[in-house]
Amino acid sequence: MADKTKYKTAPLKTWQRAKEIRANYYRNYGTAHEKGGLRWGGGAWSFDAIPAGLGDDVYPITSEPYGATIAFQREFSDQCLEAAEREGYARDLCAYMRNYWGSILLDKYGWVEPGEERKPFPKPDFVWQDHICCSHAKWYQVVSDLEGGLPTYCVDVSVGPYEHLSENGMEYVVGQMHDGIEWLEQTTGRKYDDAKLIEAVYNTCRSTSTWAQICALNQTIPAPLEEKTMYSLYVLGTLQKSSKDVADFYDELLAEVQERVDNQIAAVEYEQARVMTDTQPPWGFLRVFRYLENVYGCVSVGSLYTFSLIGNWIWDDEGRFVPRPTPQSQGIEIKDRDQALHVLAEWELSKPEWQHFYHPKYKSDMMIQIAKDWKLDGVVLHYNRGCEGLSLGIAENRLAILEAGFPVLIFEGNMGDEREFDEARTMARMDSFMESLDIPKLEQ
Amino acid sequence: MITTGVDVGARNVKVVIQEDGKVRGKALVLAGLDTEAAIEEALDAAFKDAGLARDEIEKTFATGAGRKEVAGADDSYTEVGADAAGAIHLYPDARTVIDVGAEEGRAIRVDERGKVVDFAINERCAAGAGAFTEAMARALELPLEELGPLSLTSTKAIPMNAQCAVFAESEVVSLIHAKTEKRDIARAVHDAMATRITSMARRVGVVPEVALIGGVARNPGFVDSLQRDLELEVLIPEDPEYVSALGAALLAAGIGK
Amino acid sequence: MIEMFQEWYENRHEYAKDWKDKTGGKVLGYFCTYIPEEICLAADILPVRILGSHEPQDVTEPHIFAMYCPFCRDCLAQGLEGKFDYLDGIMIAQSCLHIRQAYTSWDLHVPVDWSYYLPMPNHVQSPRAVPYMVGELKAFKEAIEKWTGKEITDDDLMRGIDIMNRNRQLMKQVYELRKREEPPLNGLESMYMVVSSQMIDKEEHSRVVEGTLKELDNRTLGQPVGTRLMVLGSENDDHEFIDMVESCGSTFVIDDHCTGTRYFWDEVSPDGDPLTAIANRYVNRVPCPSKDWPVRTRVPHILSLAEDWDASGAVILQQKFCDPHELDIPAIKNALEEQGLTTLFLELDVTVPVGQFKTRVEAFLEILQEDDLF
C-alpha cells in the first residue's frame, strides 16, 4: 500500500538499563543472605516503601511479576502449574499464584542467571503483603503452609472507592501500617529507620507519577511506545516502585519518550490503527501484539492496566484524566512516620487500578476516557481466566465501552496458564475484528 | 457479474456461484483430510450445477477456517464477514445473525448497511455447536435427523447441566436409566444447546430480525428450543449451510461490501 | 410445624410481597451474610437474602464473565428476570469478589431506589478491624435513617440485637438436637430452617423454630440415620443434592456453610455501645474464607464441629470457581483426614449432574459403611 505513511522508528536507548535493573532485582533477592541482608515476599501492590525502613539490604520479590516471569518460560510454567495441581490446588485459581507455589514445591527459582543452572527457590524471611482481591492474603497463607510457616503481615486496603475515601478508612489502613512496622521490628529484630521510609515514600510517588506521564505521551500519533514494550518497562514499578533506581529510570525514560514524540519516532512503522487492551495479556503469547502490528499496522497504545497498575492518575478539576502530581511537587514535605504513612496510604488508595474492585463504573469511565484521549479505533479485552481480581467487572466494562461507541473484541485466555489460551482461534478473532473495523492488511 | 464463494468449514467445503445476487449453482463436499481435493471436488460440482465453465468466473473469494487453503482465491473474508454479507443479502432487515455450525457457534450484530458492529464466538465448548447433537443422538441410538422431530413431541422440560458434550452424554445415559422418555431427553439436549447459544447471542444483543444460519438450522428441535429462549421467531433460509459461501461470493462481486 | 420452613423457602417471593402489603415496610435485598441485620431490624426493614433458583438461565452472560462462581450468576439472573421486583433496596457487605459482581451488575441494570455497599473489613484478625467497622456501621445507620426518614435510637438497635440473638439461640438449640444418636431432623430440614430465616420476618421465624423445638422433642426420622455426615464449604441451598445424599443411607448432622452455622453461630454480646457490640459480632464471627487470614481459624472450628456432632465423614462442597474456598479446602481436607474423617469433594454448579454425583456419593458411603461385603 503505497499511500501508507511510513514513520521513523528507533530502538529505545534506555532498554538496556531496564533489563539491568530487572536482572539486579532478581539477583539481589537470590543472593541477599550472602550479603547478610533480608528477603521478603509480597505483592506488586504491597506498600514496599515500608520494609525499606529496615535498611538498604532488604530485598523484595513481588509475586505477580515473578509469576509472570515463570509464565514466560512455558515449559517450566507447566511444571509449576502441575505441581500445584498435584497438591490439590484448583486449576482455576490465580495463575501467578499457582506458578509461584509450583516453584516452591519444585524448589526451583523462576529466575535463571544467563549461562547458569536453575537454582533452588530462595525462601523469603518474611511476607509483607496487602489485600484487595480475595486471593491476595490467602496467597501467602498457602505459601506459609508450603514453606512450613512464614511470618506474614498483610494490610487490608479494601476501604471502598477513592471518591468516597473516609477518615475512618484512612485510619484503618494507616493503623495497620503502624502495627505492621512494629511487627517488622519484632520479626526481623532490626531497628526501624523513619528517614528511609520517608525517602521511599517520595520515590514511590515519583516513580508512579512519572510512569503515568510517560503513558500520557502515548496519546501522540504515531505512538512512541507500543504495549508489548511498555510491559517490560512498567514492570520495574511492580518490582520496586519505592526504589531510587526505578524512580530515576522513569525520569530518564520520560525524557527519551518526550524526545521520540518531538521527533515523530514511532513504535510501529506503519501505524494505521490504534487499540487498547485490558487486563494482563497471556504472557506466553505476546506475539499476538506483533501480529496486529505487522499484519494490520495496528498498535496497542496501552491499557488501564499498563497505565495504572503502577502509574497514578486523577480526574482533575476540568474532568480530565491526568497523571497525578506528586506530593513533593505540591510542596508537601514529610516530617515523620505518621505523616509518611498517611501520604503513602492516601496516594496508593487513589490508584485507578483499585477502583473497579468496588464498582465497574469507575473503570468504565476511565477506559472510555482513555479511548477518547488516546484516539482509539477499538478496544481488545482479554477475558483473563488467570486473574479474578482484574477481570472483575470486565463484562460490564465491555458493555459500557460499546455504549460509548467504541467497538470491542473479547478473547478468552489466561495470563499465566498457556493451557487455557488458544492461539489459532485468537488470531482468527483478531482477523474478524480488524475486518469489521475496515482496517486493511498491510502488503507483506 | 458471476463470482464464486468457497467456504472451507470444520466439516464441509461449500461452494456457491452467484450472478448479480442470484445463486447459479452450489455444492457441498465433506472436507475430510485432503482439503485441497475436497475444494476441487466441490468447485467442479458447483460449476456442473451452474452449468458454467471455470473461465466464466470473474472472481473467487474464500472464507471459513480453512480459507487460506483455497488456491487461486482472489481474496478472503472471515466467517464473520461472510456470514453477515450472506445473511443480509437474504434478509435485509436482519440485525442479528446466529450461525451454528458443526463445531462453532457465532452471533453477529449488523447495522442497517449490513456492516458488522459486534460479534461473539462461543468459547471452546461443544455444547454450543452441532457436534453436541451428534453425540447425543448416538447416546440415544437415534439417527441424527430424527432427534429434532422427536423432541418436538415432548411436552416436558428437563434441565440438563452439562457443558461437555461427552459428560452430557453420561447425563443422557443417566436420564435413560431413570426411565425418562427419549423425546423428553431429546428436548433437554436441544434446550441445553439453545440456552448456550442464547447466552452467547445476548452478549451482542438480540435485535430483530434474527437470522439463523449454519447446518444446525436444519434441526427443527433446536430451532424450537432457540425460539423459545429468544422469545421470537427466527428467519431460516432454504439452504442455511450455504450462507457463508454465498456471502463470500457476494463480497467478490462487491455486493454487501 | 417444621414443614413451614420449606414452605417459606419455596414461596419466598410471595411471603415478602405479603409482608409489604401487611406492614407497608421496606424490603431490603442483601447479597452476603456479613450485613448487620440488627440495624435493618432496628429500622423495621425486612432483610431478604438474594439467592439463586437453581434453574438454567441465559441472561447473565453479557454481565459476568463465566469464570466467576455459578452462585453469583444465578443470583444476578433472579434480578434480571425480575423475580425480586418488590425490593425497595439492595445492599452488600464486602466479602468475596464473585458475589460483589452480582451486586454491582444488579445496581447497574435492575432499578431500585436504594443501594448500599458496606466496606466490611477483611482483616478481621487486626485490632483495627472493630473500630473501623464501628465507623462504617455509623455511616450505614445514617444512610438507613436518611432512606427511611426515621431516626434509629439505641433502644431500636438493642431491639434489633435481641431479635437476632433470639433467632440465633433457637436455631442453635435445634442444632444441639442433631447431636443425638437419632437426630430428630435431617440435613435437608435444617437447611430449610436456616435458609428460610434469611428471608422471613425474624420474630415470626423464631416463633416457628420454638414450636419446632417442642415438636422435635420426641420425633425420629422416618428412615435409619445411616452414616453421620458433615457438609461444609461455599453457599449451599441445593436441596436436590442434599436430599440425594440423604437418600443413599446417610444423614447430615452438622455443617459449615453461610446457609448454615456460619450464619447464626455467634451472638452479639449486648453491653455498652450497641454499634460496637454489633461490630464485634461480625468481626469475630465464624469467618467466610475470604476473611480467614493470616491465621486459619476455620480449621480448628470445623474439626471441633465434626467431633462434637460425631460425624464420620465430610462432604466438602464448593461453588465452581469459588477462589476463597479453593484456597482453604486443601488445608481443611488434610486436617479432617488426619482426624480420621473420610472426605468427598464435589463442585456445585447451578444444577448438579445427579447421575455422576450419585456414583461418587454412593462409593464414598460404601467406604464409610462398616460393610457386609468383605
Add this chain to the structure above:
Amino acid sequence: MAEDTTSEEYWRWTESNWHDSDVDWKEGDIISAGVDVGSVSSQAVIMVDGKLYAYSNMRTGSDSPKSAENAMDWALEGTGMTVDDILYVVGTGYGRVNVPFAKRAITEIACHARGANFMYGPTIRTVLDMGGQDCKAIRVDQKGKVVSFLMNDKCAAGTGRGMEVFADLLGVHITEVGDMSLQVEEEPPMVSSTCVVFAKSEASALLREGWPKEKVLAAYCLAMAHRVVGLLERLGIEEDFAITGGIAKNIGIVSRIEQELGIKALKPSLDTQIAGAVGGALFARALLQKERKKK
C-alpha cells in the same frame, strides 16, 4: 449437520463371550454373578464358588435393563445354565439400579477395586479404571476394599468414548490405535486439546499439515495419558498398580502412562473390561454366604 455421514464405524470394538467348558457348574455350591451396565459397554460375569466360569462383554444399548439381559444371556450362552440357576446377582455401573435380576446394586468403584484384587492379586494398591465416559483412580487395601478414589471432572478427555471418536476420525480401527501410535521415531508434542470434540478439528488440522496418522495418534495418546497421570498423582500412587476398563487394552496409552509415572502396570490375565462385573460377582457370593449364615 444433516449432510454429515460416518461411513464405517471404526470405533466399534469386538464384543466377546467365554465360558469354561471344563467346569460342570452343577457341581458348584454358590453360583453368583455380577452385571456391569456401563455407559458404553456392559459385562456379565458368572462365578462358580468364587471361580470365574463365564462372561460376556458387549455394547450398552439405550435401554439398560435390556442391555443387562443381553449381557447375561450371552454369558449364559452354551452353558446350559439359566438366570434362575444363579443364586445372587449384583448390579453395578451406570445402570446398576436397572439390572432386573440383581438383588443389590454396588458402585463400579467398589466393584472395580474388588475385581482388580481378584484379577491382579492382593498386592494391588492402586487401580486406574479407564471406562467409557469417566476415569477413576482408586486406592485399595489388601482385601480389595476402596480406601479413597478420584474421578475425572469437567471434561471427558481420556475416556473410552474419546478414543472411539478419535478412531472414527482417523479411520483407524479402535484395536489398532494403540500399536499405531507407537510407530513413531520420537514423541511429538501433545495435542493441546484433549476435548473429544475439538481434538477432532485439531487432529484434522495436523493431518492437513501433513502429519502421518501415527504421529497424530501419538500426540493424542500422550495427551490422554498425561491427563490421567495428573489424576493419579492427585490421589497418590502406591504399587502394585493396574489399569482396568477398555482403555487398558490400548498399549499406546498404557505404555505412555507407565512412562510418565515411571511405574509398570501389572499385565492383565483377563479381559480388563470385565473387572467391574468380576467384583460384582465376588460381592454377590459374599452377600449370599452372609445371608446363609443368618438363617
